[in-house]
Every structure is written in structure tokens, then in C-alpha cells.
Amino acid sequence: MISLTRSGDRTIEEKEALLGYALIAPALLLIAAVILYPVLYNVYLSFTVVPLRPDEAPQWIGLEHYYSLFGSSAFWSALRTTIVFTFFSTTLATLGGLGTALLFNRSFRGRRYIRGMVLLPYVAPLISVAFVWRFMLDPLYGIVPFLGSDVLGLYAGEIDILSNGGTAIWAVILIDAWRYFPFAFLMLIARVQAIPGDMYEAAKIDGASKFAQFKDITLTELKYILATVFLLRWIWNFNKFADIWLLTRRVETLPIYAYQVAFANYQHGQAAAISMVLFLALIVFVLGYVAWALDW
């Protein structure tokens, strides 16, 4: 008599499992090579002094970089700037996207074309957007100082908005919110349009005010997508480098601080430690946020 599962042979389940591992192996290898290895190497570098000569090995110094980092006022200032920048630019972009999505939920003439134009800030190349804004904010010939000082008389004299630390951060926040609100708009408009209209009709009959309808129907229906958009924008803005760097040197966030330590001061180990802190801070925030807002 022939046994169907002869000893030494694999069962169908085992074969399936092996095939499964074989199929995901290329993806796992790729991730390991381009993500996992650099991250782990960065962790290692943050515990060392990295010599400039490539033939010398990094010198292990343990937690030394972290101690000096936490004792440095420049680091704390950069962390504070990062949080202020991320919080306000993310909030403004999300709110701007929500407002625009609600406006576009009603039909009006030319809606399709204007919807395309709303996306313009998001799809225009960063370099051109940044230089146009610098041009517009220029204290000598920019239109923004002209309007603010000469026409509206909000302030006297010439203030270089982007070269003044106090004003530069808000200019960067506003420009970043302007550039990225179309992303929030895109994500929200689809959901806004999918809210069934009869809930609003039921609410009208129930006598709910416009505000109550917005709060009880629109916002609750959009809660998850709003929270997701906020989270994504938070992650991207927390690590934001190019947008800020191209506009001004006066806003020093953690990514910019890390860049300067690495490529102006050539302290690669110290810079690795900064990026580790950035990474961990982001992870802690994301985990806390997800637990609080999204109950996934």
C-alpha cells in the first residue's frame, strides 16, 4: 500500500510555506540592503567619532555624543523650532485642505479647472516655488513687503522677513502650509464627496444647525482621514529639509542642524546622534498619536 505522505517528503502545507518565504525573500533582501543596513550603520556611527580619513576606523566613544547633545542649547533650540514648525505647518495645511475640500463639495461653474489649479502649489517644482517666494519676500523689490509696509502700513522701514529669525519661521510655516494644503485637499475631497447626503437631510428635519451638522456629520465622517492626513504631514514636515533650506538659513530645525554638524563641522558621529534623536522622537510621537487618535 502506498502512503500519501511518505516519510522524508514534505506535506503540502510545508511546501506552501517554503514557497511563500521564497517569494518574499527578494523584497526582504532589498529592504535589508537599502533601509535596514543604513539605519543600523547610523546607529553604530552615533556611538563613534568618525575620522575624515577613510582608511581610519571609527573610534568607539559610547554615549558621549548624546551627552554633549543633551547639554547643548543649540540642540534644544533646534528641537523646539522643529516642533513649532511641524505643528503649525501641519495644522494649517490640514485645515486649509479641509476648508478647500468643503468649498469644492458644492458645484459651481468651472469647478474642474479650478480644482486643477488648486493642485498647482503641490505639483510645481520646489526650487522654482522657493525662489519665487524669496523674490516676493525680498525687502527691496518684493511685493509682500511693498504691500505690508508701503500700501497697508503694517510696519515701517525695511524688514527682511526671511533673514530675521523671528519672522522667518512664520514665513516658512505659511509657505509650507500653502505648498502642501493641496495634498490634504486631495485626500479629503474624495471622502467629503462620499458622505451620504441623506444624513444631512435627516439632520435638517431634526433641526440641527449648520454648525451641528458640520460637527456631528462632516467632522465625525472625516475623523479618520483627517487624522491620517495630519499624521502623514507631521512625519514629512518633521524631517523637512529642502523647503526650509532653500528659503532661509535662519530657521534651524533638527534636520538642518544635523546637516550643518555633518557637512559644515564634519562631525559625522555627532550628526548621526542627532538623526537618531530625530528618528526616535518621531517614532514615539507616531506611536502615541496612533494610540490616541486612530485606535488602530
Place this chain on the structure above:
Amino acid sequence: MAKLTLNDVTKVYDDAEGTETAVDEASVTVEDGEFLVLVGPSGCGKSTTLRMIAGLETVTEGTVEIGDREVQYLAPSERDVAMVFQSYALYKRMTARQNMGYGLKHSTDMSAEERNRRVRESAELLGIEELLDDKPEAMSGGQKQRVALGRAIVRDPDVFLLDEPLSNLDAKLRSHMRTELQRIQSDLDVTAVYVTHDQTEAMTMADRIAIMNDGVVQQVAPPEVAYDHPNNKFVGAFLGSPSMNTFDAVARGDGDGDAYAIDVDGITLGKVPRGAVEDNIDGESVCFGIRPEDLHLDNLSDDVTDVCQFPATVTITEYQGNDNFVYLDVGDRSLTARVPPGVYPDSGDEVTVRIAAEDVFLFDPETTESIKTRGVGNEHIDTQPITRS
């Protein structure tokens, strides 16, 4: 609770795609505590009419009165109506309790305690007390339906509006909810307007039905009156399943002169005593109508007047359980008959069809208005009686 009156209510949509009259001078009075069903094919304007009563659509012309208040310019919440939607339209992120209390919270100044008491009472009436803390996503279709009903009931409105509330339910639950709805409506004795395209719902639930077509109210009558004495050909053909057989015919004075023979393509399909028709229709074109259940293939009882009989060929017989549908060929025309389950002729059989004069319907081919409805008496029949006041 109040009487609801529509006076020449008209709705014209005027937009970029042109002008469209959705409802044309609809006048209907729903008596206090009456259950009126608005029925008609899709696009006939019945939902638009309901939405105008609710205040979800503006009224182009005419007035809507609830009790002695003219309400067509009032916001929906000021009209004291409650509505049940086809899709239930429950607030998805709220529990059943919050759903039901929402209207009370926003349009009354009741205390939270009082609101809760009202919600509990309505929930008891509907048997959904144990659902009160559930959200809609955790409920079945029938449960959502009950919560939606509860949301309407709890407000104790003057008028109860229902827009195809049962059409998202499966057949069995639908017939159950039909009886349930009738019970609740009569318990509460509330004025109700119910929109449906399903004539079974219309016939079984209504005190009176209002049949609409192309934005025009065709007839408002109790179901049995509308069925037996339709105002016009549309109402006759719309009510009943399978629908009435209708043919273009000629009325011919019979030899002895006391009856008309109704000829279709030269074959006499019906005989009608002269007294059953008001005007002289000798030699005139008419539209002949006969309901499937009035085509008899077996013996007809003796107490009917003027039986007409003619031969026909059976095309096919469909077994339906409680009765059979027999499709017949007479000359070039096809007839549908509904016969008792015992009568089951084979395809190709020659049968004799008998039609009593009582059951013949005649309509004017031009205006489609009724010339003769069920019966052979010559007394005037009120086709739009008011049943309660």
C-alpha cells in the same frame, strides 16, 4: 397630529439642462390620522412630492398646509414632520439612543432626562431597547429600519413621512415590517404619507392611495375603489399583477339592441349592457380592459350578466403555487389569464375563455378616462371618496 393639505403643489426644476416639471398641480388632502400611500412608477414625482412636504425641496407654486399652518416657506425642522428614509440615513457614528434623541436635542428644549425617557418609550414600542447602545454598523437592515422609525416616532410629529422605507429589506422581513408599520401607525394614530413604487405595499397598507404618473395625481381613493373603479387607463393598468390586458377595440350595438359587443380585430371579447355605459358608444372606438383573474377557463358561476365566450390557444402555462398564469393567443393578440391552481392547460391546447360583463373595463382611447369600470349598475360611482374626516 393634523390634517395635511396640498393645494396645486407644483415643482419645476429649472437648471442648465432645461426646464422639467416634476410635479404638476398636485392636490391631495390627508385626513388627520390617515395613512396615505403615494404610489407610481419611478420618476412619477412621488418622492419629490414627499420631499416638498418635508421641506427638503422648495415648492415652485401652490401651498402645503399642516393643520391650519401654511408651511411651504418654513424650514424642515419648523414643520413638525418626521421622515424615514429609504437608506435609513442614520448618523453612523452615533448610537441608536443618540440617533433617536438627536432631533429632540436640536429642535426642543427638553432636558436630557426627558429626552431619554421619550427615547426609551419609543424603543419599547418598537422592541429595540437592547439596541439603544449599538451603533448602526453593528445592526442588521431590519434593526436599522426600526431605529430609523424610532427616530421619527420619538419626535411625536404632526405628519409622518416615509420614503420607500421597506425597499432595502429582504422579502420576508419586508412583509413583516409592513404589518408592524401599520400597527404602529394605527397605535399612534398619526397622519402618515408613505411613498412606494411597490403596489403590494400600497394596496395592503393604505387607508387611501394616491396614484401618480408623470407628475400628475391620477386618482386618490381607497385601494379597493382604485382597483375596481380606476379613473383612467393608467390607474387600471398600474394596479394589479399581472397587469390588466388592454386592447384597442370597437363597441358595436348588438342585434337585439340591449348590449354592446366589444370587438377586437373582429373577435368579440366582451359584452356590456347598454345601461352600464353612460353615453351612447355605438360604433365608437374604445379601449378594452380585462384583468387576468377575470378570464375564466373553467365554468363561471351562473349569477353573472352577459357572459361572452371565445376560443383561444394556450401559449404557455406558468405554475405560481397559489395560482397559474396562462398566456393565451386570440387572433394576433396575447392575453394573460390568472387561474386557480387546478386549471393547468398544456401549450397548444384550445380552450374556451369566458368573460362576464361585470368585469369588463372600457376606457376612452383619446383621453384614456374610464367609460366603464367593474359592475353593470348604472348608478354613479364616486372614484375618489374620502374615507375618514
